Amino acid sequence: MANLGITKEDLILVIGATGRQGGAVARKLLEKNWKVRVLARNPEKAFELKERGAEVVVGNLDEPSTLEKAYQGVSGVFSVQNFWETGFEREIAQGKLLADLAKKYQIKHFIYSSVQSSGRKTGIPHFDSKWQIEEHIRGLKLPYTILRPVFLMQNFLYPDFKKAIDSGVLPMEVKSNRSLQMVNVEHVGDFAQLSFEKQLIGEEIDLASEELTPVQMADVFSRALGKTVKYVYIPLEESERTKGKEWSKMFEWFNKTGYNVNIQQLKSRYGVHLMDLNTFVYRVWIPQKLAV
Numbered sequence: 455m456a457n458l459g460i461t462k463e464d465l466i467l468v469i470g471a472t473g474r475q476g477g478a479v480a481r482k483l484l485e486k487n488w489k490v491r492v493l494a495r496n497p498e499k500a501f502e503l504k505e506r507g508a509e510v511v512v513g514n515l516d517e518p519s520t521l522e523k524a525y526q527g528v529s530g531v532f533s534v535q536n537f538w539e540t541g542f543e544r545e546i547a548q549g550k551l552l553a554d555l556a557k558k559y560q561i562k563h564f565i566y567s568s569v570q571s572s573g574r575k576t577g578i579p580h581f582d583s584k585w586q587i588e589e590h591i592r593g594l595k596l597p598y599t600i601l602r603p604v605f606l607m608q609n610f611l612y613p614d615f616k617k618a619i620d621s622g623v624l625p626m627e628v629k630s631n632r633s634l635q636m637v638n639v640e641h642v643g644d645f646a647q648l649s650f651e652k653q654l655i656g657e658e659i660d661l662a663s664e665e666l667t668p669v670q671m672a673d674v675f676s677r678a679l680g681k682t683v684k685y686v687y688i689p690l691e692e693s694e695r696t697k698g699k700e701w702s703k704m705f706e707w708f709n710k711t712g713y714n715v716n717i718q719q720l721k722s723r724y725g726v727h728l729m730d731l732n733t734f735v736y737r738v739w740i741p742q743k744l745a746v
């Protein structure tokens with residue numbers, strides 16, 4: 455069978471590598487001995503990846519000429535944007551531009567990280583924007599894989615969230631009887647690596663590793679911290695006031711509809727071990743908490 459994808463002789467460009475998803479992807483690829491180039495606005499932030507063997511190029515997703523340069527000699531690309539910085543229009547423009555350049559430079563494997571339920575007409579702007587980017591990628595007929603993560607467990611590391619949990623309160627906009635699917639961001643790295651390795655071209659993979667109600671989440675933190683962590687429901691009006699409309703709209707949808715990954719199927723189809731919240735808290739949340 456013809457080799458459709460890339461091999462370890464090829465160079466992979468990772469976008470967003472100084473952030474959570476791109477960082478997980480770059481680390482995993484380097485661990486598995488892929489050749490990695492990372493795009494960074496501030497190369498100093500990519501220092502650790504450079505030490506691990508990555509080539510660092512300076513560039514900006516809003517400056518096409520820097521991306522043209524970053525694509526030189528590249529065969530694989532991992533693409534992610536940050537809606538929370540760009541907003542709707544700019545996220546779409548950046549996502550489409552990276553896909554257009556993949557077409558122009560005949561990239562052999564383009565991986566795009568979207569969000570689960572992007573195509574379910576949620577009315578949540580940062581879900582709809584990602585669907586538009588997906589449609590553009592499919593329309594270009596790129597050799598692509600789309601990864602669609604749910605709520606990242608790493609959100610629990612946001613300073614306000616972390617501080618609250620540490621003080622014994624898990625504040626959440628999710629209602630007590632609703633469950634929320636979540637995923638450790640390291641699995642974005644695992645699945646990007648797997649997609650390149652197994653040449654999973656044309657696959658669209660929804661990523662979740664755990665599903666819990668907020669009461670169950672609080673129990674996990676309570677057990678791990680050895681003290682009571684109490685779930686407190688945050689009404690959407692309050693959330694809109696403090697965190698903005700985009701955030702509260704997403705939680706409104708979490709409470710009405712919610713993510714729908716078949717986690718068992720994900721495990722059995724790809725033969726992967728998926729991390730539950732308990733393990734995440736012990737292995738990631740507590741050590742990071744002590745380091746601060």
Ligand SMILES: NC(=O)c1ccc[n+]([C@@H]2O[C@H](COP(=O)([O-])OP(=O)(O)OC[C@H]3O[C@@H](n4cnc5c(N)ncnc54)[C@H](OP(=O)(O)O)[C@@H]3O)[C@@H](O)[C@H]2O)c1
Nearest residue numbers: 470471472473474475495514515535536537569604605606
């Ligand atoms: N949080 C969740 O639960 C969740 C779940 C599913 C999907 N998502 C989606 O994930 C996306 C964010 O991914 P993330 O969590 O990995 O974000 P992140 O940790 O904030 O990292 C964003 C990365 O993008 C880079 N970047 C941003 N603007 C850039 C630009 N103009 N040029 C070059 N690089 C740029 C940042 O570089 P700097 O280091 O220079 O800032 C950083 O490396 C969002 O679109 C969100 O909708 C989030």
